Amino acid sequence: MQPALFTETLTVSQVTLRIRRLLEENPELQDVWVTGEISNLSRPASGHIYFTLKDKNASLRCVMWKTDAQRTKPALQEGAAVEAHGKIAVYEPQGQYQLITNLIRPKGEGALFQEFLRLKAQLEAEGLFDPERKRPIPELPRKIGIVTSATGAALRDILNTLRRRLPLAEVILAPAPVQGVDAPPALVSVLQSPILQSSDVILLARGGGSIEDLWAFNDERVVRAVAASKVPVICGVGHETDFTLCDFAADLRAPTPTAAAELATQTTLDDLHLQITNYQTRLTDLISKLLADHRSFFSALTARLRFASPERRIQSEIQHLDGLSRRILSTLTHRIRLQVSRVDGISKRLSALNPEGILSRGYAIITRKDDGKVVATVSDAKGEMNVRVSDGKFEVERKS
Numbered sequence: 001m002q003p004a005l006f007t008e009t010l011t012v013s014q015v016t017l018r019i020r021r022l023l024e025e026n027p028e029l030q031d032v033w034v035t036g037e038i039s040n041l042s043r044p045a046s047g048h049i050y051f052t053l054k055d056k057n058a059s060l061r062c063v064m065w066k067t068d069a070q071r072t073k074p075a076l077q078e079g080a081a082v083e084a085h086g087k088i089a090v091y092e093p094q095g096q097y098q099l100i101t102n103l104i105r106p107k108g109e110g111a112l113f114q115e116f117l118r119l120k121a122q123l124e125a126e127g128l129f130d131p132e133r134k135r136p137i138p139e140l141p142r143k144i145g146i147v148t149s150a151t152g153a154a155l156r157d158i159l160n161t162l163r164r165r166l167p168l169a170e171v172i173l174a175p176a177p178v179q180g181v182d183a184p185p186a187l188v189s190v191l192q193s194p195i196l197q198s199s200d201v202i203l204l205a206r207g208g209g210s211i212e213d214l215w216a217f218n219d220e221r222v223v224r225a226v227a228a229s230k231v232p233v234i235c236g237v238g239h240e241t242d243f244t245l246c247d248f249a250a251d252l253r254a255p256t257p258t259a260a261a262e263l264a265t266q267t268t269l270d271d272l273h274l275q276i277t278n279y280q281t282r283l284t285d286l287i288s289k290l291l292a293d294h295r296s297f298f299s300a301l302t303a304r305l306r307f308a309s310p311e312r313r314i315q316s317e318i319q320h321l322d323g324l325s326r327r328i329l330s331t332l333t334h335r336i337r338l339q340v341s342r343v344d345g346i347s348k349r350l351s352a353l354n355p356e357g358i359l360s361r362g363y364a365i366i367t368r369k370d371d372g373k374v375v376a377t378v379s380d381a382k383g384e385m386n387v388r389v390s391d392g393k394f395e396v397e398r399k400s
Contacts, residue, residue: 013092020090023097029088034060034099035107041078049076053084053099061098062086068102081107105211112211116218120245123220128227129248135232137252140267141200143170145231147190148205150175154236154257158205161261165268172199178206183216191225201232201264204246205257208239217244226250236260360390369395 010018023029036053043049047066052059062084064072076082086101123129144162148154150173162171174190177183190196191204204226206214216222217237226233227249235246236254247253254260267275366375369384384397 012095016090016092016095019097020092023088023090026088031085031087032099033083033085035081035083036060038076038078038080038082041076051076053082061091061096062101063098064101064104072104076104083107112215116211116245119218119220119223120248123223123245123249128223133227134251137232137234137263137266138200140272141166141169141264143172143199144264145172145174145196145199145202146205147174147176147187147196147202148257149178152178152207154205154207157256157258158203158261161258162265165262166265167269168272169265172196178216179209179213180216184219184222187216187219187222188225191222191229197229197231199231201234202229203234203236203257203260203264204250205236205254205260206238207257208242214238214242214244217246220245222246223249234260234263236263362390364389366396 034053036055036059038051039054039059040052041049042051047069049064049069049072051062051064053062054060064086082104083106084099084101085103086099088097089100090097127133146155146158148158155173159171162169172195174193174196176186176190178187187204191202196202204217206217208214214237217235223245226235226246232251233249234252234254235244235250236257236259237244237246238256240255252263254263365388366381367373367386367388368375368380368382369386373380375381375385381398384395386393387396
């Protein structure tokens with residue numbers, strides 16, 4: 001093919017810019033997932049990550065900026081099969097197109113996540129995740145069941161936390177594999193075991209990992225066993241950002257195994273000591289008040305008994321009799337004095353009227369001798385008469 005005579009001549013920059021526009025303005029290339037194997041992995045001091053995705057027929061340069069690289073878990077490794085999400089861009093100085101990556105996940109994780117969403121929707125529709133089904137966690141459990149790997153770090157963290165916060169609790173360990181094809185049936189078996197169901201609360205736990213590592217806790221059989229447990233279940237699987245279906249089915253979700261142990265021991269040994277001290281103080285105060293009330297009651301009762309006592313009544317009656325005696329004596333004395341005064345008055349009056357008293361003042365009493373009649377008038381004076389004076393009497397006779 002012959003070139004046109006009057007074709008516009010473009011610079012390298014202009015051609016590169018047109019290619020850039022063609023690629024970056026294509027919507028299909030601005031939201032794309034690419035699968036391949038990591039090679040040429042580089043982590044410079046800037047914090048950005050540079051690598052190449054390749055398969056058997058081609059390769060694609062990729063870059064992940066620092067902010068996205070800090071959120072990437074697990075760490076990228078040379079030769080790992082991954083799925084990278086991002087947009088196609090052109091690096092003009094080198095004339096290369098590349099994938100600006102913002103998310104990387106292990107290959108196959110996308111299918112697992114879709115299965116996670118499907119099963120979550122199904123179980124949620126059945127009501128397994130309803131808040132009404134959630135049971136309260138006992139504040140002071142006496143038995144704590146633990147379902148986790150017997151050799152994992154999660155068990156050590158849980159036991160250390162329980163020993164520090166509530167060493168009085170009895171721990172029932174039901175070890176089970178927490179990863180691989182053997183994990184789901186083993187987890188179901190221990191969750192349904194009578195010895196574990198005799199505890200007050202169950203901790204279902206394991207450390208962090210990829211979605212494949214945690215998949216046993218997304219298994220439908222395990223999720224249903226958690227929901228069917230007669231004992232409240234605290235699920236502490238993975239790290240804070242990890243979610244499994246068991247988290248939704250459990251009565252309480254914990255961000256980590258250590259946090260699960262803390263949530264299971266809401267009341268710690270220190271809390272118990274403080275409660276006992278408070279109870280002792282309250283009991284002492286109540287006993288003191290009760291004793292004071294009883295002392296007051298008994299004092300009042302004693303006073304009432306003393307007032308109602310026969311001895312008091314006798315003493316009162318004696319006192320009353322003494323008062324009556326004094327009043328009688330006083331009355332009698334007063335009456336006697338009145339009578340004495342009256343007799344004295346009568347005596348004086350009698351003395352004043354006594355004929356002998358009159359005679360002593362020079363008067364005489366004359367009586368006729370024959371009939372003893374007092375001579376009161378001259379006509380009464382006849383014949384012989386007796387004359388009585390103060391010191392005796394003598395006879396007289398009237399002649400005419």
